[in-house]
Amino acid sequence: MRDVYLIGIGQTKTTKNAGIRGRYLAADAIEQALESAGLERDRISMLVTGNMMSGMLTQQQQLGALIADVVGLRGIEAATVESACSSGAAAARWAFMGVAGGFHDAAIVCGIERMTHAGREDITAALATAADWELEGCKGESFISLNAKLMKLYMEAYGVTAADFAHFAITAHDNGYTNPNAFLQKQIDFDTYMNSRMLVDPVKLFDAPPVCDGAAAVILACEDVARAAARSGLPLIKVAGSAIGTDSLALAERVDQLQLSGVALSTKRAFAQAGVSKDDIDLFELHDAYTIITSLSLEAAGFAEKGRGVHFGKDGEIALDGKLPISTMGGLKSRGHPVGATGVYQLAETYMQLTGTAGANQVPGAEVALIQNIGGTGATVISHVLMAA
Amino acid sequence: MTDPRRIKPPMGPDNGWWWDMAAAGKLGIQRCAGCQTLRHPPTPMCGDCHSTQWDTVEASGAGTVCSYTVLTHPQFPGYQYPLIIILVDLAEGTRLTSQLVDCEPENVEFGLPVEMIIQEDPDGFKLPVFKPAGAA
Numbered sequence: 190m191r192d193v194y195l196i197g198i199g200q201t202k203t204t205k206n207a208g209i210r211g212r213y214l215a216a217d218a219i220e221q222a223l224e225s226a227g228l229e230r231d232r233i234s235m236l237v238t239g240n241m242m243s244g245m246l247t248q249q250q251q252l253g254a255l256i257a258d259v260v261g262l263r264g265i266e267a268a269t270v271e272s273a274c275s276s277g278a279a280a281a282r283w284a285f286m287g288v289a290g291g292f293h294d295a296a297i298v299c300g301i302e303r304m305t306h307a308g309r310e311d312i313t314a315a316l317a318t319a320a321d322w323e324l325e326g327c328k329g330e331s332f333i334s335l336n337a338k339l340m341k342l343y344m345e346a347y348g349v350t351a352a353d354f355a356h357f358a359i360t361a362h363d364n365g366y367t368n369p370n371a372f373l374q375k376q377i378d379f380d381t382y383m384n385s386r387m388l389v390d391p392v393k394l395f396d397a398p399p400v401c402d403g404a405a406a407v408i409l410a411c412e413d414v415a416r417a418a419a420r421s422g423l424p425l426i427k428v429a430g431s432a433i434g435t436d437s438l439a440l441a442e443r444v445d446q447l448q449l450s451g452v453a454l455s456t457k458r459a460f461a462q463a464g465v466s467k468d469d470i471d472l473f474e475l476h477d478a479y480t481i482i483t484s485l486s487l488e489a490a491g492f493a494e495k496g497r498g499v500h501f502g503k504d505g506e507i508a509l510d511g512k513l514p515i516s517t518m519g520g521l522k523s524r525g526h527p528v529g530a531t532g533v534y535q536l537a538e539t540y541m542q543l544t545g546t547a548g549a550n551q552v553p554g555a556e557v558a559l560i561q562n563i564g565g566t567g568a569t570v571i572s573h574v575l576m577a578a
Numbered sequence: 579m580t581d582p583r584r585i586k587p588p589m590g591p592d593n594g595w596w597w598d599m600a601a602a603g604k605l606g607i608q609r610c611a612g613c614q615t616l617r618h619p620p621t622p623m624c625g626d627c628h629s630t631q632w633d634t635v636e637a638s639g640a641g642t643v644c645s646y647t648v649l650t651h652p653q654f655p656g657y658q659y660p661l662i663i664i665l666v667d668l669a670e671g672t673r674l675t676s677q678l679v680d681c682e683p684e685n686v687e688f689g690l691p692v693e694m695i696i697q698e699d700p701d702g703f704k705l706p707v708f709k710p711a712g713a714a
Contacts, residue, residue, distance in 0.1 A: 208594070209590045209591060210590045210592060210593065212621065213591075213592045216621075216623055220630070247588065260623060261624075261625055
């Protein structure tokens with residue numbers, strides 16, 4: 190297996206109903222990534238797109254070949270990978286295998302989602318296909334209701350209240366405020382969080398991520414290509430770990446409702462591959478789709494004891510200058526959650542952190558990062574470990 | 579009369595101009611500002627020189643049938659059947675998929691000269707379609 194490096198990134202500002210077509214968003218992100226990598230497009234021989242809902246919401250599939258054509262790469266190997274909200278990182282995992290396995294020297298990963306042009310009912314129904322349709326979706330469960338179920342159980346089991354989750358949302362918005370690509374580029378305080386509209390009790394508006402459109406791209410390459418394209422002054426960023434862990438789609442099928450086994454498996458595999466432990470991690474770009482998922486992820490990934498995840502970071506540990514910064518560019522809450530693109534935004538943002546180019550959001554001295562993208566309520570969990578080489 | 583439930587195409591900042599031209603009775607073609615190559619449908623980038631700069635020109639509306647198909651089954655609401663879908667080679671050199679009207683299905687053939695007319699749906703949506711050249 191060859192070493193794989195992340196050598197270029199591109200991101201569009203997450204938007205709402207700008208009427209911009211998906212192919213245009215994707216082309217924008219990919220052009221930025223090629224320019225950022227300083228790579229000629231003829232070095233690229235693979236494109237993997239991550240997307241969840243294009244077929245349902247825009248009547249368009251086969252985004253791999255479509256986007257390859259639009260960006261002047263007609264003919265190369267291209268296909269789409271789907272794993273709900275983790276489609277973006279799944280695409281990165283596939284491209285990683287393509288480069289690590291020696292099939293390709295340089296591959297583009299493009300996460301893309303357009304949803305705000307559709308009606309709320311259509312979006313909700315499309316998102317619900319990430320749950321187990323036979324066991325959950327057809328009963329009327331939505332993604333908000335499934336997370337509400339987890340949050341309610343967590344509060345009951347560990348004797349905590351909704352107020353205990355506030356710091357996750359506040360920190361995400363603090364960071365998103367200074368990220369020019371963020372969708373909700375605004376800060377919130379405790380009262381705003383507590384008084385936000387109740388969606389499905391106990392999940393409030395600021396526990397949940399906003400619906401938005403966006404595309405992000407990263408370029409993965411073998412060592413030869415990475416060294417040739419290296420920019421002076423910027424460290425090479427190695428993809429030291431790349432792993433997927435899975436779990437049942439339906440919550441009902443899990444013996445322990447409050448254990449994200451997919452997170453535990455995926456983290457363990459990525460750490461083993463990278464030869465690191467949790468103590469080596471300088472920042473954790475986690476999948477903060479809902480504040481409850483933040484708590485459960487911190488626990489399952491090993492950063493907090495079971496039942497203590499919700500308290501993690503109350504003393505500032507998760508801030509940019511804390512011991513384990515999370516959601517460093519705003520996370521899903523503030524940067525936004527353009528579903529199939531989210532995992533690629535996370536990788537692009539982490540590249541900025543490790544190359545010292547994150548501007549106002551820079552985590553001081555960040556060298557090793559864990560990035561986690563979750564499909565559904567933990568059914569597909571994809572972890573990457575990026576490291577400044 | 580065409581049912582108003584025709585599926586509408588996505589229209590955004592990068593391709594809305596084409597539909598604006600159609601609404602004004604014109605058939606547009608995108609032109610690369612880098613190498614002047616004409617292309618259709620509108621895309622962000624030139625497939626030849628990879629320039630993302632472009633402008634537009636108005637087509638004459640004349641073309642020939644490159645390929646065609648007569649649809650009878652299955653039927654979608656909003657369309658009239660039999661529906662003749664044609665691939666037109668425009669005089670300018672680009673191709674587009676469109677519909678042939680004012681023509682019986684047995685009269686469509688490869689190489690048939692056609693000319694563009696604007697069809698207006700009951701809901702006011704305007705769409706460039708084609709009829710046999712010279713037909714009334």
